[in-house]
Amino acid sequence: MKITYSIIAPIYNEIDNLPELYRRVKEVMDSHGEPWEFILVDDGSTDGSTEKIRELAEKDKTIRPVIFARNFGHQVAITAGWDFARGDAVVIIDADLQDPPEVILELAKKWKEGYEVVYAVRGEREGESWFKLWTASMFYRLIYQITDVKIPVDTGDFRLMDRKVVNVLKQMKERHRFPRGMSAWVGFKQIGVTYKRAARLAGVTKYPFKKMVRLAVNAITGFSYFPLQVATYFGFVSAGISILAIPVVAVLRLAGSHFFEGQATTLISVLFLGGVQLISLGILGEYVGRLYDEAKGRPLYIVRDAPEE
Numbered sequence: 001m002k003i004t005y006s007i008i009a010p011i012y013n014e015i016d017n018l019p020e021l022y023r024r025v026k027e028v029m030d031s032h033g034e035p036w037e038f039i040l041v042d043d044g045s046t047d048g049s050t051e052k053i054r055e056l057a058e059k060d061k062t063i064r065p066v067i068f069a070r071n072f073g074h075q076v077a078i079t080a081g082w083d084f085a086r087g088d089a090v091v092i093i094d095a096d097l098q099d100p101p102e103v104i105l106e107l108a109k110k111w112k113e114g115y116e117v118v119y120a121v122r123g124e125r126e127g128e129s130w131f132k133l134w135t136a137s138m139f140y141r142l143i144y145q146i147t148d149v150k151i152p153v154d155t156g157d158f159r160l161m162d163r164k165v166v167n168v169l170k171q172m173k174e175r176h177r178f179p180r181g182m183s184a185w186v187g188f189k190q191i192g193v194t195y196k197r198a199a200r201l202a203g204v205t206k207y208p209f210k211k212m213v214r215l216a217v218n219a220i221t222g223f224s225y226f227p228l229q230v231a232t233y234f235g236f237v238s239a240g241i242s243i244l245a246i247p248v249v250a251v252l253r254l255a256g257s258h259f260f261e262g263q264a265t266t267l268i269s270v271l272f273l274g275g276v277q278l279i280s281l282g283i284l285g286e287y288v289g290r291l292y293d294e295a296k297g298r299p300l301y302i303v304r305d306a307p308e309e
């Protein structure tokens with residue numbers, strides 16, 4: 001059977017959200033009347049979500065479970081969804097119902113109008129701490145400023161993509177992934193649809209601060225050389241200052257001034273430059289580590305159970 005819509009939901013310990021997610025997505029998609037499939041990617045859940053997904057899949061063949069051998073992370077789970085999706089349009093949605101499934105209908109409408117990437121923009125966000133809101137807002141703006149692709153701000157992974165786009169994305173095998181950047185990078189006809197992001201239905205966020213930082217670093221290193229360039233700028237600025245400072249200090253000394261005397265000045269400049277050098281080395285390390293990961297060429301994810309064709 002030809003599938004029109006593939007809905008992908010990455011699942012990491014979402015047992016309390018699964019029944020409601022299934023119910024609401026099914027309601028929306030059935031109202032649409034076109035053939036669809038629901039790809040539930042279990043990203044190494046340990047709370048029984050895996051069994052729940054299997055149980056749902058037993059009863060309803062629209063569900064196609066992809067069960068990972070361990071936790072590979074949200075971005076990789078989305079990637080597996082792309083790999084297994086068969087639909088003409090592919091939708092990524094969070095499993096915690098923060099992305100209301102009803103919005104899929106609006107995304108689909110734009111797709112029918114001819115847009116190839118329809119991303120959902122978070123107009124309002126409910127039930128999130130000011131810290132999350134603030135860091136998220138900073139994150140989107142920072143990424144927008146320093147990366148080479150214009151990744152739409154306030155936009156998560158909730159989006160619909162045409163088959164053509166997904167086929168291109170499937171060829172992008174980079175290990176440290178930032179799907180929303182990747183889907184902006186490919187081009188095609190893109191448009192945003194604003195929606196109100198709801199509060200999480202049950203459970204807690206699977207994105208602690210540390211993971212958010214990793215995601216930000218992936219986004220930045222994946223889409224720009226900016227941090228490397230910053231190191232270069234810093235080098236030029238420090239070198240410039242020293243070129244100006246050396247004659248000044250020499251002249252002051254010859255004139256008998258004791259202004260730059262003592263260990264403190266030496267210590268400050270040595271520590272400052274040492275710090276700058278170590279940071280630059282760390283930045284270089286981030287890129288080299290990524291190169292190393294790419295060179296190893298390991299599979300992106302390991303599937304314990306793949307859905308039937």
Ligand code: UDP
Nearest residue numbers: 010011012043073074077094095205206207
């Ligand atoms: N998720 C995942 N693997 C992970 C972390 C999260 O598959 O390692 C899934 C999670 O189950 C949810 C989606 O990614 O469906 C978004 O995660 P979450 O709601 O925790 O992020 P937030 O909305 O708080 O940014």
Ligand code: MG
Nearest residue numbers: 094096098200
């Ligand atoms: Mg969420």
